Amino acid sequence: MANIIDGKAVSARVKEEIAKETAAVKAKYGISIGLAVVIVGDDPASRIYVNNKKKACETVGFTSYEYALGADTTQEELLQLIDKLNKDDNVNGILVQLPLPKHLDEKAVINSISPEKDVDAFHPVNVGKIMIGEYSFLPCTPAGIMELIASTGVEIKGKECVVVGRSNIVGKPMSMLLLHQSGTVTICHSKTNDLAEHCRKADILVVAVGVPKLVTGDMIKDGAVVIDVGMNRLENGKLCGDVDFDSAKEKASFITPVPGGVGPMTIAMLMKNTLTAAKIKHGIE
Ligand code: NDP
Numbered sequence: 001m002a003n004i005i006d007g008k009a010v011s012a013r014v015k016e017e018i019a020k021e022t023a024a025v026k027a028k029y030g031i032s033i034g035l036a037v038v039i040v041g042d043d044p045a046s047r048i049y050v051n052n053k054k055k056a057c058e059t060v061g062f063t064s065y066e067y068a069l070g071a072d073t074t075q076e077e078l079l080q081l082i083d084k085l086n087k088d089d090n091v092n093g094i095l096v097q098l099p100l101p102k103h104l105d106e107k108a109v110i111n112s113i114s115p116e117k118d119v120d121a122f123h124p125v126n127v128g129k130i131m132i133g134e135y136s137f138l139p140c141t142p143a144g145i146m147e148l149i150a151s152t153g154v155e156i157k158g159k160e161c162v163v164v165g166r167s168n169i170v171g172k173p174m175s176m177l178l179l180h181q182s183g184t185v186t187i188c189h190s191k192t193n194d195l196a197e198h199c200r201k202a203d204i205l206v207v208a209v210g211v212p213k214l215v216t217g218d219m220i221k222d223g224a225v226v227i228d229v230g231m232n233r234l235e236n237g238k239l240c241g242d243v244d245f246d247s248a249k250e251k252a253s254f255i256t257p258v259p260g261g262v263g264p265m266t267i268a269m270l271m272k273n274t275l276t277a278a279k280i281k282h283g284i285e
Pocket residue numbers: 141164165166167168169170171188189190191192195208209210211214229230231232262263264266
């Protein structure tokens with residue numbers, strides 16, 4: 001029977017550390033730390049994420065600046081706002097809540113954020129830095145997962161690590177971070193032949209797919225660390241992961257629940273990146 005990895009507790013610890021460091025930095029250097037959150041349209045899920053991010057800013061002692069734009073905002077208007085925020089000294093981090101309404105070009109918007117303020121680490125410059133292991137910011141979800149794995153005490157070095165999913169925001173950077181820690185990494189995706197066989201080899205299995213309960217207990221090696229990134233809303237309104245928790249927990253040594261696993265970490269790491277951005281800007285070690 002697996003130990004449950006408590007994402008809320010790890011996230012609270014990380015936020016506490018950030019709050020302490022923020023207070024110390026603000027006192028010593030007389031600076032404020034600001035995160036601009038841009039939301040376009042009225043997607044209810046995005047609204048919840050934005051509110052949670054604002055709440056987290058309060059918890060750690062940052063100033064949050066919300067820009068809630070109408071669903072009919074044009075590309076030019078959005079780019080103008082980002083340009084303004086890029087130049088604003090009070091803003092250390094810029095977060096544009098995704099997905100954007102269909103008429104907006106998400107890629108162009110991400111590319112317009114100054115890499116120094118790109119606390120989501122989605123800008124190609126920051127993505128490239130992750131490839132070569134010389135990064136300032138890590139994308140929040142994979143960085144949060146690394147914290148969760150660290151909290152288990154299980155060493156990554158030399159382990160078989162299998163990442164299911166190859167998205168730019170989770171699967172690919174996740175694979176890089178595991179590789180940087182000297183894991184032996186396999187990346188699986190929708191065209192992978194015999195997914196179960198690959199999963200069964202994993203000492204550390206990270207599943208980021210978006211298909212409810214895709215990975216079942218019979219696909220998991222005894223004693224594996226299982227990280228479930230999936231956040232799927234079922235018809236009954238409940239949240240469900242990409243891993244079948246009930247059967248997987250019988251095989252895994254550690255497993256994340258959904259909700260309460262990876263989710264809370266993502267926001268904590270966003271706060272960490274914002275603090276890092278402020279420290280870099282002010283030349284603070
Ligand atoms: P994407 O849809 O961008 O990518 C999904 C990946 O899964 C793709 O690489 C796809 O393969 C692969 N895939 C789809 N079906 C299968 C299958 N049957 N077998 C193997 N691989 C498959 O999703 P994201 O990476 O953005 O998100 C994944 C999940 O994580 C979602 O549920 C999302 O809600 C959740 N999420 C949670 C976060 C959190 O904070 N907890 C943050 C971000 C995401 P291919 O490339 O071949 O199409």
